[in-house]
Amino acid sequence: MIDTPELSLAALAPLLFVLGAACVGVLVESFVPRENRHPVQVGVALAGTLGGLVTTLALAGERTVTAEGALAVDGAAVFLQATIAGLGALAVLLFAERSLDPARSAFVASAAVPAGTARDRELATSEQVQTEVYPLATFAIGGMMLFVSANDLLVMFVALEVLSLPLYLICGMARRRRLLSQEAAVKYFLLGAFASAFFLYGLALVYGATGSIRFSEIRAASTAEGTGTLLVLGLGLLVVGLMFKASVAPFHAWTPDVYQGAPTPVTAFMAACTKVAAFGAILRLLYVAFGTSEWTWRPLVYGIAIVSMVVGAVLALTQTDLKRMLAYSSIAHAGFLLTGVIGLGGDGGGSGLAATMFYLLAYGLTTLGAFAVLTLVREGDGEATHLSRWAGLARRSPLTAAVMALFMLALAGIPLTSGFTGKFAVFRAAIDAGAWPLVVVAVLASAVAAFFYLRVMVLMYFSDPAPDGPTVGVPGLPTTIVLAVTATATLVLGIVPGAVLDLADQAAIFVG
Amino acid sequence: MTDFPWLLAMIAVPAVGAAAVAALPKGRDHLARQVALGVSLLVLVLTVLATVAFDTGGPRFQLxxxxxxxxxxxxxxxxGVDGIALVMLLLIGVLVPVVVLASWRETAPGPRSMTAFWAWLLLLESLMVGVFAATDVFLFYVFFEAMLVPMYFLIGSFGGPRRQYAAVKFFxxxxxxxxxxxxxxxxxxxxxxxxxxxxxFAFDALRQLDIDPGVQKLLFLGFFTAFAIKAPLVPFHTWLPDSGAEAPVGGAVLLVGVLDKVGTFGFLRYCLPLFPDASRDLAPLVLVLAVIGILYAALLAMGQTDMKRLVSYTSIAHFGFIALGIFAFTTEAATGSVVYMVNHGIATGLLFLVVGMLIARGGSRLVGDYGGVAAQAPLLAGVFLVAGLASLALPGTGSFVGEFLVLIGSFPEVPVYTVLATVGIVLAALYVLLVYQRTMHGPPRGVLLERAPAPGPVPAGGGGATATTTGTTTTTTATTTATAGPARLRVSDLSRREMAVAAPLVALVLVLGFYPQPLLDLIEPAVAATMVDVGVDPGTAVPAGSGLTTGPGGTD
Structure with missing residues (x-):
């Protein structure tokens, strides 16, 4: 006689919604005629992500561990799931943009056709498009949402793979500069496979040390028996795997190449959603499983945070490509986020969790918006991502430049933008936890980082436009919605962040 | 009337004005500057009314x-404001309309629209009011940082040839x-x-804290670094000459006249009351920087060939005096510092404006390109002289009151530093009089020797003319009679608009020089309260002081 595992369907509703939509998307791909496929796929993906968002919001206040302890649906999980679903919906809108590229999509017509062949050239101007990106992205979103609520290491690993594999694929599906895009996909895949292996090895070691993969039992074991070499080693390997996904230096090597090569909407998606998911998992792993043995990981995270901030900020200075620059900026921001992670006490006290979650939301929206602006500035058939091409953009298109300037100011953390509120929150948490030297490093890194954000503004506003400069495309409805939402959110979270901070504060609870 | 939210109105009015100007369609530059003038005058009225509503004998923070x-x-x-913040608001109220009027004919480099200039200027005014009016440290910080953005755009979009570099360095x-x-x-x-x-973050609550000395020192240094860069004190000063020289004249006036005062204001409002022990312990450090600044910047000022850089360097020297007064810990000296802050804003503002007028005529920022201007433009030369004398703190000008109070107030406490600082006065006379003599007297030189079509010959690095108008030159060439040879550039005297710009500031220089009492009455109770916070007996009398009895009583 086998007992059915206890399962709270209500608590799983968001996941079911998103993963269900992804499955429907696969069926649509098989059964809906090609000419109708694109709108249907977009509709399904949006229904899934928005449905996921609504159901997570309905779950607010839920504090349960379900699926035989494999999933924790608590405040932090719900908040982060809602963030991922919301950002995911915005990213899907970016995917769906049809009016910017002359061939009506940023995605390749047929991914299987080798780049540079006659068939490929023929398809380059075709309006045909590979609509698999929508179910793939929806699967990735589902995986991310599972990632942040995983309450044991095995589920976390499964979620890691569910979110990673579709991402590897859609990175390689750019319509323009296909070889670069495919190279990015391969790099991401190879390095990502390594990271997964690290995670898996860490999982095995932790299991060996504690006899369990359940977070609560690992916590109990590490409290009772102290921490052996095996456990510390396992923890280290797990952290490497997760930090890789969060693109934290020194595990960041893939980030600039992949961000640059991937289609820009996909880059936006990765920069926003993957970051949220990875940090959700890092927070849960460190605090729920290893919260009582913080001394094992605190110095490690402390050091990684410094490395990431410094590497991200300094290397971004030398970049001449906007997508690469934003990639390094994402590495630096990962470091800032880690200061928030340091700010959480082992008992779950302190404001670090709420601060980090708020930062993730604010950063996700801003960076998504910044990449959305990148899709507008075009040259020839592709996007003009080289920094010098942006000279004098304010003269050509004041509104585009103003929106970009807003995002740059937010990323630099200037007051009255969401970036400042987020930075303030994580720095406060870190100083509260006594990590003021870390905060001093962080503010200095912020100052360095401000330089390259400013450089974009200098180019847009103070330089004279080149005569053969890029054109600024008129965005269609989807991109317009994304820009409006992200710009508004960037301002609102900077000027009146009270309500959202409250929400994050109430949600800052781990069960396990 | 007293319940009216004066300060909120002074922040909101220019902010709304800025939004309105920004929303104007392209090509409505004239309407934009009219709106800007109207709004800034309205703010001036509000500041004056707020001053009337302010009770000098009342509680420390009012309104x-x-x-x-x-x-x-x-x-x-x-x-909320105390007397110190209030006089800074008055300074803003006066300077902004003057700046608007002075920039009336400003044109942007390249085919830019000037609407943005007026919008940023009004936004800057709003944020400047906010930074002085905030009594919550977080709010102060928000204004402090947000203020950078409009100034960044003012320098970067409307400044001189090296504006990009200057704007980024400033930021x-x-x-x-x-x-x-x-x-x-x-x-x-x-x-x-x-x-x-x-x-x-409430200032009044934070003031009561009893902070561990070690922590106090760290926090003090955190605040001090920001203010020392802003003010600027000597090792942190290199951004100011660049920004001052490249900013459009109006922006430079506000930058040096008001923005930089946030630094010295911050010393007095935040560093001293919040970290009294650290302030006293680290005062020698600050005093050394202040005195080095006074002497070093004065020497550098003398060596400058670019007039706008020269004025910027004189300001650095003056900030040294202000810092000296603040960190001498006497009511007299600190009162003198605040008086000096106000008068320096007026005097240096006037000096920048008159230099700007000269540059607009000659198209060059270099001292060496001018000579004998007084013969052709006596009014311009006169205003230049008044501004210069006010800058070197001649008795009878407002700056003298400030400088004198700083020196006599500091001498009993820190005699060595004071004596060294006094040398700075001599140097100040030198750099002001030398530049006056070179440009205004003697035979015509430089640009005055050639009749060149507007915008005149622009020597390398002196392309300020692109940022300024040449309209005045053309109009007045027609009106003046040909007394000089045909090979000379005619320098027109002040136009009516320019007189309207200079007159109020000249008047203020003299009025505050001869009758500073109302200013002292406003400032003194607040300074005395600050001294109580630092644990210094505020009882030492200010020569003309009458508000002293309210000193300690007015703390809370």
Missing amino acids: TTSVSWIPDFGVDFAL LYSLVGGLVMLAAVIGLYVVSNSQLGEGT
Whole structure:
């Protein structure tokens, strides 16, 4: 006689919604005629992500561990799931943009056709498009949402793979500069496979040390028996795997190449959603499983945070490509986020969790918006991502430049933008936890980082436009919605962040 | 009337004005500047009315407004002014309309529209009011940082040839200081959290904290770095000559006249009361920097060939005096510093404006390109002289009152530094009189020797003319009679608009020089209260002081 595992369907509703939509998307791909496929796929993906968002919001206040302890649906999980679903919906809108590229999509017509062949050239101007990106992205979103609520290491690993594999694929599906895009996909895949292996090895070691993969039992074991070499080693390997996904230096090597090569909407998606998911998992792993043995990981995270901030900020200075620059900026921001992670006490006290979650939301929206602006500035058939091409953009298109300037100011953390509120929150948490030297490093890194954000503004506003400069495309409805939402959110979270901070504060609870 | 939220109105009016100007369609530059002038005059009226509503014998912070802003951080949108902040608001109220009028014919480099200039200017005014009116440290910080953005655009979009470099340098220097202060602000919050059981940013609550000396020193240094960059004191000063020289004249006036005062204001408002022990312990450090600044910047000023850089360097020297007065810890000296802050804003503002007028005529920023201007433009030369004399603190000008109070107030406490600083007065006379003599007297030189079509011959690095108008030159060439040879550039005297720009400031220089009492009455109680915070007996009398009895009583 086998007992059915206890399962709270209500608590799983968001996941079911998103993963269900992804499955429907696969069926649509098989059964809906090609000419109708694109709108249907977009509709399904949006229904899934928005449905996921609504159901997570309905779950607010839920504090349960379900699926035989494999999933924790608590405040932090719900908040982060809602963030991922919301950002995911915005990213899907970016995917769906049809009016910017002359061939009506940023995605390749047929991914299987080798780049540079006659068939490929023929398809380059075709309006045909590979609509698999929508179910793939929806699967990735589902995986991310599972990632942040995983309450044991095995589920976390499964979620890691569910979110990673579709991402590897859609990175390689750019319509323009296909070889670069495919190279990015391969790099991401190879390095990502390594990271997964690290995670898996860490999982095995932790299991060996504690006899369990359940977070609560690992916590109990590490409290009772102290921490052996095996456990510390396992923890280290797990952290490497997760930090890789969060693109934290020194595990960041893939980030600039992949961000640059991937289609820009996909880059936006990765920069926003993957970051949220990875940090959700890092927070849960460190605090729920290893919260009582913080001394094992605190110095490690402390050091990684410094490395990431410094590497991200300094290397971004030398970049001449906007997508690469934003990639390094994402590495630096990962470091800032880690200061928030340091700010959480082992008992779950302190404001670090709420601060980090708020930062993730604010950063996700801003960076998504910044990449959305990148899709507008075009040259020839592709996007003009080289920094010098942006000279004098304010003269050509004041509104585009103003929106970009807003995002740059937010990323630099200037007051009255969401970036400042987020930075303030994580720095406060870190100083509260006594990590003021870390905060001093962080503010200095912020100052360095401000330089390259400013450089974009200098180019847009103070330089004279080149005569053969890029054109600024008129965005269609989807991109317009994304820009409006992200710009508004960037301002609102900077000027009146009270309500959202409250929400994050109430949600800052781990069960396990 | 007294319940009217004066300060809120003074922040909101220019902010709304800025939004309105920004929303104007392209090509409505004229309407934009009219709106800007109207709004800035309205703010002036508001400041004057607020001053009337302010009771010099009343509580320390008046005209207060407080609304909860971000409850999770314990932040209130709390405004209020003491006498020191109030006189700074008056300075803003006076300078902004003057600047608007002075920039009336300003044109942007390249095919830019000037509407943005007026919008940024009004936004800057709004934020400047906010920074002085905030009584919540977080709110102060927000204004402190946000203020950079409009000034950045003013320099970067409308400045001289090296404006990009200057704008970025300005922004980064200030931002670095600001971020270090941010760490200290958070530290202060954390200390308040542990001592009061609830984190707060309210100035009045933070003042009561009893902070461990070691922590105090760190926090003091955090705030001090930001203010020393802003003010600027000597090792942190290199951004100012660049920004001052490249900014459009109107922007430079506000930059040096008001923005930089946030630094010295910050010493007095935040460093001293919040960290009294650290302030006293580290005062020698500040005094050394101040005195070095006075002497070094004066020497550098003498060596400058670019007039706008020269004025910027004189300001650095003056900031040394102000810092000396503040860190001497006497009521007299600190009162003198505040008086000096106000008068320096007026005098240096006037000097920048008159230099700007000269540059608009000659198309060059270099001292060597001018000579004998007084013969052709006596009024211009006269205003130049008044501004220069006010800048060297000649008795009878407002700056003298400030400088004198600083020196006699500091001497009993820190005689060596004071004596050294006094040398700076001699140097000040030198750099002012030398530049006056070179440009205004003697035979015609430089650009005056060639009749060149507007915008005149522009020597390398002196392309200020692109940012300024040449309209005045053309109009007045027609009106003056040909007395000089045909090979000479005719320098027109002040136009009516320019007289309207200079007159109020010249009047203020003289009025505050001969009758500074109303200013002293406003400032003194607030300074005395600050001295009580630092634990210094505020009882030492100011020569003309009458408001002293209210000193300690007015603290809370």
